Amino acid sequence: MTDGITLASRVRINDDVVFRDLQGELVLLNLKTGVYFGLDPVGSRIWQLIQEHQFLHKVLHAVVEEYEVTESRCQQDLLRFVAALRANGLVDVNRGPAA
Numbered sequence: 391m392t393d394g395i396t397l398a399s400r401v402r403i404n405d406d407v408v409f410r411d412l413q414g415e416l417v418l419l420n421l422k423t424g425v426y427f428g429l430d431p432v433g434s435r436i437w438q439l440i441q442e443h444q445f446l447h448k449v450l451h452a453v454v455e456e457y458e459v460t461e462s463r464c465q466q467d468l469l470r471f472v473a474a475l476r477a478n479g480l481v482d483v484n485r486g487p488a489a
Contacts, residue, residue: 406479
């Protein structure tokens with residue numbers, strides 16, 4: 391469930407979140423809630439792209455260019471991933487304009 395997150399959404403990493411790269415994988419910690427989250431290399435790359443681009447449509451295009459994945463599959467996975475990050479208090483999502 392993506393709870394209204396779309397490719398027009400803008401994602402911002404919460405100020406209370408710290409992260410560290412451990413050999414290509416990121417470990418995230420929300421200092422306020424104590425939530426710990428580990429990301430594999432693909433998740434780590436998406437996290438970096440969120441930092442760079444914020445808008446999910448830009449993240450999607452970068453991931454599709456870098457990995458062997460269809461746009462539709464990437465979109466589904468990306469929206470679910472961001473929903474999980476938000477559910478764990480790691481990011482804020484501005485849902486963007488209504489479709």
